[in-house]
Amino acid sequence: MIPKQVKIVEVGPRDGLQNEATPIHHDDKLALIDGLADAGLRAIEAGSFVNPKWVPQMAGSGDVFAALQRRPGVVYSALTPNLRGFEQALAAGVDEVAVFAAASEGFSRKNINCSVAESLQRFEPVMVAASAAGVPVRAYVSCVIACPYDGRIDASNVLNVTRALLDLGCYEVSLGDTVGQATPADTRRLLDTLLSAVPVGQLAAHFHDTYGQALANTLVALDYGIATIDSSVAGLGGCPYARGASGNLATEDLVYMLNGMDIEHGVNLDKLIAAGNRISAALGRRNQSKVAQALTPPPAG
């Protein structure tokens, strides 16, 4: 049954910006995060504590967290691949962290330099430390439909990794269609398998829009009762280890659809579009959201 209320997890400042070729000014990151919070987003992935040699755009995440104007009720989170990343995130004052695994061996090796089984072992000390510090841990599974290295992925692989992450103590697993190849039929097949064994309240949807399918797939996820949807303002993003993959579902497009379906989400569309247009201008490109394009007046003259 379609949920009456949806939690939007805004991943633009992390998933969105991590793949940008040109350096992004610290102040632009802060303005983006604050603009998103001002628009009503209550879960914002603001950075990531990974090796800066591998993902240079996230190198300043500690500084970003230190300088955030925290708004009450907003959860500011970060990616942490291992204990070292978690310790840095904790020192930076994150409210929540996310560990990230993959449903394919090829992507796991390229992305985090270890096998899927090894990645789960690396998360064990993170879970212990997070529990001791009272920090909730979310998880991602990448490549839930297809992998740029291993091809099509069997839903049983996704189920096994999802279960392992929940068994470790993650409160939720976000299902990442990293390369954006899923069609609604693929999403249905995946969710039929997953929901035979995992409660719907422990799953979130994370679709990239490379093939223009993200909103259609999100609608399928909502239809299956998934009430947490990841999206990225202005459709920012991509993954450094999935060449050619484009940004996430644009938050503006998601909000517009939810408005039309009378599903509560708490986000002001006008303020969201303004935040998306600001970061797009800072990056020297057009806002990739169709809704933002439709609702933004063309420049005068």
Ligand SMILES: CC(C)(COP(=O)([O-])OP(=O)([O-])OC[C@H]1O[C@@H](n2cnc3c(N)ncnc32)[C@H](O)[C@@H]1OP(=O)([O-])[O-])[C@@H](O)C(=O)NCCC(=O)NCCSC(=O)C[C@@](C)(O)CC(=O)[O-]
């Ligand atoms: C995971 C590691 C760190 C393992 O990297 P590794 O090479 O296996 O780690 P290591 O323990 O062998 O250490 C190697 C070097 O990394 C350093 N190191 C070790 N840990 C850290 C850390 N936490 N922060 C900073 N530095 C770290 C460590 O100090 C050492 O430095 P060196 O001595 O060479 O100078 C590395 O592979 C890495 O940083 N990978 C980047 C992964 C990444 O950020 N990918 C993009 C995000 S995932 C994504 O976008 C998908 C998602 C979530 O959105 C969902 C979807 O759409 O699919």
